[in-house]
Amino acid sequence: MTTLSPQVTKNVDHWSSELFDENTRSEIQSLKNNLEELEDRFYKNLDFGTGGMRGIMGVGTNRINKYTLGRNTQGLSNYLKKYYSKQKLKVAIAYDCRHNSKTFAKIVADVFSANGIEVFLFEDLRATPELSFAVKQLNCQCGIVLTASHNPPEYNGYKVYWEDGGQLVPPHDKAIISIINDLEYSEVNFSAQDDLIHVIGKEIDDVFINASVQNGVLLENKDEYRKNLSIVFTSLHGTSITAVPETLKRAGYTNVHIVEEQATPDGDFPTVKSPNPEEPEALEMALKLAEKVNADIVIGTDPDCDRLGIAVRDLEGKLTLLNGNQTMVIMTKFLLEQWKGLAKINGNQFVGSTIVSTPMLPKLTEHYGVECKIGLTGFKWIAKMIEEYPTMDFIGGGEESFGFMVGDFVRDKDAVTATLLACEIAALTKANNCSFYQELIALYNTHGFYKERLISITKKGKKGAEEIQTLMQQARENPQKTINSFGVVQIDDYLASTSKNTETNTLTTLAVPKANVLIFTTTDGSKIALRPSGTEPKIKYYISVNELLENSKDFDAVHKKLEDKIDAIINSMELL
Numbered sequence: 001m002t003t004l005s006p007q008v009t010k011n012v013d014h015w016s017s018e019l020f021d022e023n024t025r026s027e028i029q030s031l032k033n034n035l036e037e038l039e040d041r042f043y044k045n046l047d048f049g050t051g052g053m054r055g056i057m058g059v060g061t062n063r064i065n066k067y068t069l070g071r072n073t074q075g076l077s078n079y080l081k082k083y084y085s086k087q088k089l090k091v092a093i094a095y096d097c098r099h100n101s102k103t104f105a106k107i108v109a110d111v112f113s114a115n116g117i118e119v120f121l122f123e124d125l126r127a128t129p130e131l132s133f134a135v136k137q138l139n140c141q142c143g144i145v146l147t148a149s150h151n152p153p154e155y156n157g158y159k160v161y162w163e164d165g166g167q168l169v170p171p172h173d174k175a176i177i178s179i180i181n182d183l184e185y186s187e188v189n190f191s192a193q194d195d196l197i198h199v200i201g202k203e204i205d206d207v208f209i210n211a212s213v214q215n216g217v218l219l220e221n222k223d224e225y226r227k228n229l230s231i232v233f234t235s236l237h238g239t240s241i242t243a244v245p246e247t248l249k250r251a252g253y254t255n256v257h258i259v260e261e262q263a264t265p266d267g268d269f270p271t272v273k274s275p276n277p278e279e280p281e282a283l284e285m286a287l288k289l290a291e292k293v294n295a296d297i298v299i300g301t302d303p304d305c306d307r308l309g310i311a312v313r314d315l316e317g318k319l320t321l322l323n324g325n326q327t328m329v330i331m332t333k334f335l336l337e338q339w340k341g342l343a344k345i346n347g348n349q350f351v352g353s354t355i356v357s358t359p360m361l362p363k364l365t366e367h368y369g370v371e372c373k374i375g376l377t378g379f380k381w382i383a384k385m386i387e388e389y390p391t392m393d394f395i396g397g398g399e400e401s402f403g404f405m406v407g408d409f410v411r412d413k414d415a416v417t418a419t420l421l422a423c424e425i426a427a428l429t430k431a432n433n434c435s436f437y438q439e440l441i442a443l444y445n446t447h448g449f450y451k452e453r454l455i456s457i458t459k460k461g462k463k464g465a466e467e468i469q470t471l472m473q474q475a476r477e478n479p480q481k482t483i484n485s486f487g488v489v490q491i492d493d494y495l496a497s498t499s500k501n502t503e504t505n506t507l508t509t510l511a512v513p514k515a516n517v518l519i520f521t522t523t524d525g526s527k528i529a530l531r532p533s534g535t536e537p538k539i540k541y542y543i544s545v546n547e548l549l550e551n552s553k554d555f556d557a558v559h560k561k562l563e564d565k566i567d568a569i570i571n572s573m574e575l576l
Helices: 006-015 022-030 035-042 066-083 101-114 128-137 172-181 202-216 223-227 244-251 280-293 324-341 360-367 379-388 415-431 436-447 461-477 552-572
Strands: 052-056 090-095 118-122 142-146 155-162 197-200 231-234 256-258 297-301 308-313 319-322 349-354 371-375 393-399 403-406 449-458 486-493 498-501 506-509 518-522 527-532 538-547
Touching (some): 006 022, 066 101, 066 172, 090 101, 101 118, 101 155, 101 197, 118 128, 128 155, 128 415, 202 244, 223 415, 244 256, 244 415, 280 308, 308 415, 319 324, 324 393, 324 403, 324 415, 324 436, 349 360, 349 379, 360 371, 360 436, 371 379, 379 393, 403 415, 449 552, 461 518, 461 538
Parallel strands (some): 090 118, 118 197, 231 256, 231 297, 349 393
Antiparallel strands (some): 052 155, 142 155, 297 308, 393 403, 486 498, 498 506
């Protein structure tokens, strides 16, 4: 690249003006000889994706910084004042362990207060589900959490929550984005009204943790079961250390071993390549400690404590990592059993999940006479289901990306309560001379053995975004007729809102909002979903295959058959 595009040049010149602080102008000046970097920083505005706005920190319109956060907050303030014109406005703000999160949270609080909005700002880092809880607890119209979940250390982000405690959804999201896009940076008011900013902490912690215990407990008066369970827990340098250990303690778990090397919050995440519980390497230290203390279960959470990874002992006693789909189906099964035991299932209940999660879940819920509602990727859509069906009872919800929500007291994926629920299941099964793993196999016996795998391909920067767009366009315009020698019988295009039966060449309408997702179904029941990430520079391929498992003794053989089938699909689609 020898020259900047006209729009980038215009943005760079604007950000070099006196409107922006000296540090900003100085950083731009230092990049004048790196045109490729300037292009990437200024070629677009950061977008709101499935989890809000997330990006690399630094100067630029395509970065997380004081001005992009300020502009978003100003736009959000304008919308709140318009939408809730007759109400006193209140906002709750939390932040995680990432670099600059505390500073950014204060900047966001300043802008809200400058616009006359009362702010409840957590005194220190807190788990994201506690922010969702606080929004409802404090009767706020809105909430913000500064986090980039499991992204690398150079990232940060800005999640927006609405008055129900769920993340921002239509029609509010588009309306707010429209207002933000029309804003000039000169319109952002950074002049805080300090008397409108209230610092909160323990008073919310106690209520949240008690609610987590109330919702996550399966075993009434069974503390002997809990004391007999050996748990290893790691917060992976994140915020869960502020909530999970205390939640387990209040529930009655006394045999909890914390990975001390990872217990201190640290935005560099120094002991892991990625603080992502989806990655086996992230739990290596926890697994080593588990072998040392002969633990029954290992649990690790991501930096903002909304997702969890679990390892349990398999049939040979070896610690084995479960994926998000496996965790979801077994947690759902035990919640359904609890509701059934209390005679609370009457046909007016539902479970929530997403279009890229395992097809096994609807089969499981149908077995109990409970509906499984399926929405787009992201827990904001599960939270929206609760609002859309107020006369129905919400039991729980999950998605393949290691997130689960127990009940509706929190309206987002919640690793605090889900950790407790996982321990309850492990304690109960151990007391019954069974195991977490055996229960999973039993589910496969009953409902079919479903196996999933996620392939993520990273494509960074402007060029990468264009490549992802091209891949999706090609998949739509020239879809594969066969995948792994099996014919494609159905193509669901969520951008066009159509489901095509390729055998009859008929179209039906998909009853969910539009999204850039394609799902191919083959004659053997395999499903392959293509979806650009809303928060990372990645295109994701979700692969699901299944077989009957008539005898538990055949588990290993069928498991290998499914793994081989996934490998064959990957080769057929030339993904790796």
